[in-house]
Amino acid sequence: MSASTTDFQQTALAKVAPGTLLRAGLDRILLARTGALVVLGDAAEVLEICTGGFLIEAAFSPQKLFELAKMDGAIILSANGTRIVRANVHLVPDPRLVTTETGTRHRTAERVASSVDAVVVAVSEELSVISVYYRNNKQTLQPIPAVLSRASQALSTLERYRERFESVLSSLAPLELADQVTFRDVLFALQRGEMVRRIGAEIEGYLLELGTDGRLLALQSAEISLDFEERFDSLIFDFLGYSDPIEIEAVRDSLGSLSTDDVTDLRTFASWVARQAICEPLRSVSVDHGDLSSVALSSRGSRLLSSISRIPAPAVAALLDRYRSVAAIRLASEQELAALDEIGPDWARLIRESLGGSPIVAPLER
Known part of the structure; x- marks a missing residue:
């Protein structure tokens, strides 16, 4: 998965996921078959492409979003979606920006998302789907x-x-x-x-x-x-x-x-x-x-050493620092292992027994 795709998921999809107030408002719009264009971001670059509309400056709620969506213009929210900033806004992104969309609302959404750092959500009145745009990424939300x-x-x-x-x-x-x-x-x-x-x-x-x-x-x-x-x-x-x-x-x-x-x-x-x-x-x-x-x-043996029951991390680190491979650890005598500061005779004996016989590999617990 590319970095841009991961960024899109964490920045955009998480904001419209089920359980969020924004998704509750969008679902209301969807059920009523009322289209909407919502921009999450009220930075200067967003406001520069806005004309007309009404200054709202009210706390966000799904009910308010639903009522404001009955007007034709776009709705501007704060970047974190907690405030409704403006409503019934006309967005005028650069018309020279390339878009693959056909409908007016979705063409505007794609152009706005590619020109400003903001998540844009378009709710289709005809198709009853929610499309999310962020930078050059788009995803149409599928039914849960x-x-x-x-x-x-x-x-x-x-x-x-x-x-x-x-x-x-x-x-x-x-x-x-x-x-x-x-x-x-x-x-x-x-x-x-x-x-x-x-x-x-x-x-x-x-x-x-x-x-x-x-x-x-x-x-x-x-x-x-x-x-x-x-x-x-x-x-x-x-x-x-x-x-x-x-x-x-x-x-x-x-x-x-x-x-x-x-x-x-x-x-x-x-x-x-x-x-x-x-x-x-x-x-x-x-x-x-x-x-x-x-x-x-040759294996340095970090996985095998860590899988020995109850062996502390400092003891593993001491072995890895002293020896270049797990084969070299196996050749070392118990006295040589015990001489290491983090090992001692008890751990030396367990290490020798574990690596000298059948390998002890931590099972995948279910």
Whole structure:
């Protein structure tokens, strides 16, 4: 999901979501089959394209919006929608601005939204739909049952992909302990994780559009996504060479800019990951001509260490600072581990037992 789309959802759709007073007023207008043009913003740049109308300066209420919409002109609200500033206003945006709309009200709405920093809402009298404009984005609000249906389907998909992601991590764990991880193994894990991120972002958009009607879906989504970001970031930390949380976040943001086709195509995705990585095995790898399974990678082991029952974060940080890979930690003696300030003999014994036997991977709780 692009940054502009996310900005549109958070800035525009959230203001007209079910449960807000503005949406209650718009629904009244919709039911009465009365058209309306509403601008959320009374900054100087908005007022400069307004002519005529009446100065209202009254607290917002759905009833007032409904009554004012019976007049032909636009209604100007404050940016946060708490005040009605003007009504029956004629908007005169630059007519040279390109618009794809056909109706007068919607053409004006699109031009205003692209010329000023304000959310513009157009209610169609003929089609009985609500269209939201912000900058160069537009979305026609769908009936709540339809949005709920799509959100539920996306939620089921998210759950399946999260399970696949956890399955890949479980398969990766013994390879990390044996120091037998290949570039291909890491790519599969990153691919599954990125798909979980994308589906989750799509669901967030639905939840913004649903407002209070999406409370239960929001709880389910939060449960499925529990600790996902930490586990996904651990892949970047363990295999791509990054340690700074800000740098890891930058890699995630850059990954989000790839198309879905680029993520699902293994060679294309491998080329991107190799360019992003700062660890030596990947900086010198030739993706176009080499076998991805022939490139060996060592895991730093942050995910495996964090999944050891009750181990404190300072102890994990001390191990990661002292050793370059989980294989090196496994080779260290119990006495050597205990000598670290944050470890001590008790944690050293648990670490040796956990990493020396079967890997302990935190299960995905349901």
